[in-house]
Amino acid sequence: MGKTTCAGAVALTQAERGRRVLVISTDPAHSLADLLEHPLGAAARPLPTRRGSLYAVELDADAALARFVRARRAQLARILSRGTYLDDDDIERLLRLALPGVDELIGLLELTRLAGARRYDDVVVDTAPTGHTLRLLAMPATLLRIAEVLDDMQAKHRFLSESLGGRYRPDTADALVDEIATDGRRLGDLLRDRARCVFSWVLLPETLALEETRDAVAALTAAGLVVDELIVNRVTPPPPTRCPTCEARVRAEDAVIGAARQAFRDRRLRRVPALAREPRGLSALRAVGRALTDGLDVASQPRPRRARVGPRHVRRHDISRPVALDALVPPTVRLVVLAGKGGVGKTTCAAALAVALTERVPHRRVLLLSTDPAHSLGDVLGMPLGDDVRAVDAGSGRFSAREVDAGRLLSARRAAYLAAVQDVFDALRGGSAFDPAFDRAVVEDLIDLAPPGIDELFGMLAVIEALGDDGPFDTVVLDTAPTGHALRLLEMPEAALEWVHAFMAILLKYRNVIGLGDLGADLLELSRDLRRLHALLRDRERTRALAVTRAAELPRLETGRLVRELRSLGVPVGGVVVNALTPAGCARCQTAAAAERRSVRRLARDLRAAMPAGVPIVAAPALVPPPRGVAALARWRRAWRAEPSHDRNSATMDSR
Amino acid sequence: MIILDTLLVGGIKFVLGKIVDAVDAELNDDTHLREELLAAQMRLELGEITEAEFAATERQILDAIREIRGRRERADEGPGDVKITGIEASTWDEDGADDDEEAGRGRG
Numbered sequence: 001m002g003k004t005t006c007a008g009a010v011a012l013t014q015a016e017r018g019r020r021v022l023v024i025s026t027d028p029a030h031s032l033a034d035l036l037e038h039p040l041g042a043a044a045r046p047l048p049t050r051r052g053s054l055y056a057v058e059l060d061a062d063a064a065l066a067r068f069v070r071a072r073r074a075q076l077a078r079i080l081s082r083g084t085y086l087d088d089d090d091i092e093r094l095l096r097l098a099l100p101g102v103d104e105l106i107g108l109l110e111l112t113r114l115a116g117a118r119r120y121d122d123v124v125v126d127t128a129p130t131g132h133t134l135r136l137l138a139m140p141a142t143l144l145r146i147a148e149v150l151d152d153m154q155a156k157h158r159f160l161s162e163s164l165g166g167r168y169r170p171d172t173a174d175a176l177v178d179e180i181a182t183d184g185r186r187l188g189d190l191l192r193d194r195a196r197c198v199f200s201w202v203l204l205p206e207t208l209a210l211e212e213t214r215d216a217v218a219a220l221t222a223a224g225l226v227v228d229e230l231i232v233n234r235v236t237p238p239p240p241t242r243c244p245t246c247e248a249r250v251r252a253e254d255a256v257i258g259a260a261r262q263a264f265r266d267r268r269l270r271r272v273p274a275l276a277r278e279p280r281g282l283s284a285l286r287a288v289g290r291a292l293t294d295g296l297d298v299a300s301q302p303r304p305r306r307a308r309v310g311p312r313h314v315r316r317h318d319i320s321r322p323v324a325l326d327a328l329v330p331p332t333v334r335l336v337v338l339a340g341k342g343g344v345g346k347t348t349c350a351a352a353l354a355v356a357l358t359e360r361v362p363h364r365r366v367l368l369l370s371t372d373p374a375h376s377l378g379d380v381l382g383m384p385l386g387d388d389v390r391a392v393d394a395g396s397g398r399f400s401a402r403e404v405d406a407g408r409l410l411s412a413r414r415a416a417y418l419a420a421v422q423d424v425f426d427a428l429r430g431g432s433a434f435d436p437a438f439d440r441a442v443v444e445d446l447i448d449l450a451p452p453g454i455d456e457l458f459g460m461l462a463v464i465e466a467l468g469d470d471g472p473f474d475t476v477v478l479d480t481a482p483t484g485h486a487l488r489l490l491e492m493p494e495a496a497l498e499w500v501h502a503f504m505a506i507l508l509k510y511r512n513v514i515g516l517g518d519l520g521a522d523l524l525e526l527s528r529d530l531r532r533l534h535a536l537l538r539d540r541e542r543t544r545a546l547a548v549t550r551a552a553e554l555p556r557l558e559t560g561r562l563v564r565e566l567r568s569l570g571v572p573v574g575g576v577v578v579n580a581l582t583p584a585g586c587a588r589c590q591t592a593a594a595a596e597r598r599s600v601r602r603l604a605r606d607l608r609a610a611m612p613a614g615v616p617i618v619a620a621p622a623l624v625p626p627p628r629g630v631a632a633l634a635r636w637r638r639a640w641r642a643e644p645s646h647d648r649n650s651a652t653m654d655s656r
Numbered sequence: 657m658i659i660l661d662t663l664l665v666g667g668i669k670f671v672l673g674k675i676v677d678a679v680d681a682e683l684n685d686d687t688h689l690r691e692e693l694l695a696a697q698m699r700l701e702l703g704e705i706t707e708a709e710f711a712a713t714e715r716q717i718l719d720a721i722r723e724i725r726g727r728r729e730r731a732d733e734g735p736g737d738v739k740i741t742g743i744e745a746s747t748w749d750e751d752g753a754d755d756d757e758e759a760g761r762g763r764g
Contacts, residue, residue: 504698527701
């Protein structure tokens with residue numbers, strides 16, 4: 001919804017006031033380089049500014065994690081070997097494993113490293129989408145917990161050294177524990193210090209976005225973080241001439257902005273008008289920067305004259321064909337994955353597809369599953385949802401819906417594993433009089449630690465649960481977190497499998513001491529499930545990933561990358577839905593629609609190389625107000641059209 | 657010396673006790689067989705053994721489990737036909753602990 005654009009604009013404005021500014025993107029699906037039209041990397045690069053200096057970075061979490069571990073490998077290995085029964089081989093194996101979903105944690109560590117490397121006056125952080133930003137902000141606490149776990153591992157060594165040698169001298173391993181704890185504390189303090197840290201929340205003037213903002217601001221406040229201002233981006237200015245579409249949109253947006261002002265009385269609210277051209281490059285960002293500075297919402301904008309109009313459908317695609325559901329989701333498909341940037345309408349598309357699939361075969365059991373920690377499925381369906389599976393009435397049949405709550409699931413698992421671990425320790429103690437109190441503390445800490453990537457992990461487990469051997473569902477429609485984290489989710493089965501195998505190997509090695517027990521059986525089952533899921537995700541018969549995007553340049557570039565990534569992961573891509581196309585209207589609408597058409601044509605050209613022939617590009621109309629509830633979603637889905645230009649191309653490719 | 661003796665005797669007692677338990681388990685308890693089966697399944701999953709090796713192990717274990725089941729059923733009907741009457745062990749240390757110090761325990 002324009003976080004990156006706003007971050008870039010703020011950074012540039014600050015820099016050109018004569019300051020030294022660093023702008024960092026921590027979203028694993030970066031678009032900062034696209035916005036700045038400047039190649040970027042994991043090291044800060046200078047950008048040409050008129051005054052001051054501006055540096056930009058796109059974090060590479062995997063590389064940063066590898067670097068972090070490499071630099072501290074010896075100390076980590078020492079702590080692990082002192083604090084556990086693992087030998088050098090086991091420890092080597094564990095330290096080599098990948099940690100998907102660690103972006104937030106590493107992002108935060110990198111942030112301090114980069115910000116400290118040169119003396120910057122300001123550091124502007126473009127964060128990941130909502131749900132994962134909330135996780136990011138919980139990371140200082142996670143760092144402290146990690147430090148505690150490592151410290152507990154050291155405790156036994158310290159105790160033994162003191163008992164045998166009389167005096168304990170802290171070494172580099174202790175220094176590492178200190179370093180991590182200090183980083184965690186310092187970051188936590190920084191985030192809560194209003195003099196040094198300012199939060200700006202960017203949202204589109206849409207009901208869903210406002211609901212998400214309410215939830216997020218409440219969560220941030222509960223965590224002791226203060227959101228200072230709201231930036232309402234892409235606000236439709238009054239139309240140049242009478243235009244039912246624009247007027248309906250302005251009215252709907254006014255209502256949202258009014259509600260936002262009500263809900264966040266004590267916070268600044270800025271509005272940035274929708275620009276005629278999508279801002280890209282430094283000079284366009286200057287204009288956004290000015291709009292941001294001028295956009296303080298002092299007086300409301302002049303209201304357009306009221307006109308009675310209902311929701312409008314697109315008329316431009318009358319020549320094109322409606323999209324057959326079977327072309328997007330063939331009847332054999334059991335898993336439909338919706339992926340795309342934040343704010344493009346993934347959730348609305350997912351809900352519309354769940355409704356359509358239920359209409360197609362009413363007795364098929366369809367589950368609509370949301371794994372984005374910032375859920376909006378309930379808002380789209382117009383009913384309260386939760387982590388339990390709830391029935392949704394869809395006219396001719398019903399389907400089920402669930403919003404995965406990773407936090408709750410984690411605490412449930414914790415309780416179960418804590419009991420299992422207690423058993424292992426009781427077995428370990430056996431006839432010996434040694435109380436392994438230190439070891440017990442280590443394992444309890446480990447279980448207590450909320451690992452990064454839990455949203456992806458539990459999202460994946462929810463799919464296994466729904467589609468497993470005698471799982472309760474025939475088809476799952478998966479609404480994912482925005483791009484970067486959706487890819488993490490799809491990579492998760494493979495990474496998790498490596499972890500599970502590592503644990504299995506270790507358990508087998510020490511089975512004579514601790515036995516295999518329930519843990520062994522659990523790991524075995526998990527390993528089989530993960531392999532099945534891995535195969536399902538790559539099965540052309542049973543899986544389709546659909547990319548959702550908008551007809552603009554930044555989303556287009558990201559969609560191209562997303563489709564290529566999906567293909568390289570081996571996940572079958574079933575099509576691209578270009579959402580929110582401007583319907584016919586005033587001159588301004590025509591200009592916008594023409595720009596969208598150009599963007600869709602470019603997208604089709606980009607994708608021709610990346611996607612197999614015949615994969616549809618779908619145009620979905622913008623509705624004002626957006627479709628909410630089952631009936632509106634079904635109507636909207638029927639208004640989807642196959643993009644004729646891509647169709648022609650694929651037809652020629654087919655005929656060859 | 658007394659401490660050393662106690663340690664030695666205690667140690668031998670402990671080890672022999674374990675052996676008795678192990679033999680008993682081997683003959684009358686299928687929990688460890690189930691664990692063996694789980695271990696084999698885990699090894700197969702990890703690719704450490706082949707399908708054929710796993711099938712052979714599985715057959716052996718299942719046979720053993722069936723045997724134990726049968727023995728248990730017979731034991732319920734009448735007196736068992738297997739009984740550990742004792743275990744003989746001798747130590748290298750002639751002056752040390754008595755090697756017949758509770759070297760065996762009867763088991764039915």
